[in-house]
Amino acid sequence: MKKQLFTTFALVSALSASAAMAQQKMDDMKGTDMAKKPAVSTPITHMAKGTVKKIDAKTGWVLMAHEPVNSMNWPAMTMSFKAKDKSLLDKLAVDKKVDFGFVKEGEDYLMTIVK
Template structure:
């Protein structure tokens, strides 16, 4: 009788353990998918200007709209002519967005 009760208990709990161990296969939400501002603002010091690649490497401060700490990273530049006016060591305020594959600087002040 005890074996029958144990069997019934295990059979009743089996579906619950399957659900508890199911993996969540959803991709983590990007801040850009969550409706957070599509344009972001930061201030940074230019570390490198790469006109050939159309990239600007910046040591930037925090980006509150993305919950980013200060860091150094490379950004693509929407208008590569902008790179002609910038130089290493210069501090800039800039706006950027995400184009699906790159963080893209759209404006510099």
Template sequence: MKPTAALSLILALSASGAAFAQSGGAKTTEMKGMDMKAMPMDNMNSGSTAKTATHQATGVVKAVDTVKGTVTLAHGPVKTLNWPAMTMTFTVKDKMFFDKLAADKKVTIDFVKQGADYVVTSVK
């Protein structure tokens, strides 16, 4: 390639990249014309302010481990998560729930996802 052709190619690519950067890339052009002040921000996921969905499961207690703070439950389907019936272990952070959790007892629990864990928030 001739030096002038190479230089022309470099300048052309540099100019298109600079124009793209000035426009803010694809995200800015998609939002052009939108009034950000008029947009409701309460549904935006900021991590700490996002509402946590509560789910419910009914099943039979298979094991309780007060040392680890867990309960294993053979539960029916959980419609809100599209889960089939299964046996799984939940974290129990509130120790008073252990009074209601005994092996072979049928219970209904409410639970939420916290990080990688599913945490019991109520036991009936």
């Protein structure tokens, strides 16, 4: 019984010390950029070549048959992209071949560039 009590006491002491050390390390970071703002990852713009298959101007979705996208390790396929800015739709027409850029935002792939 004494052995179990001692083990429990040692474990509680170790956890308390660990928590105190973690707080001290956070206190040491006050005034640094890391303490001021959370890390935010910048979305990567992936470039692709494709042919416009369908445009839904009302919703801003574009169906593209694109070539392989090396930066995403994707094969050629046909998929939908949402225009981040609906003014991009003015540069598109069904059966037009374009170079375009996109980012992943949440569950959507947003078209951000059309050339």
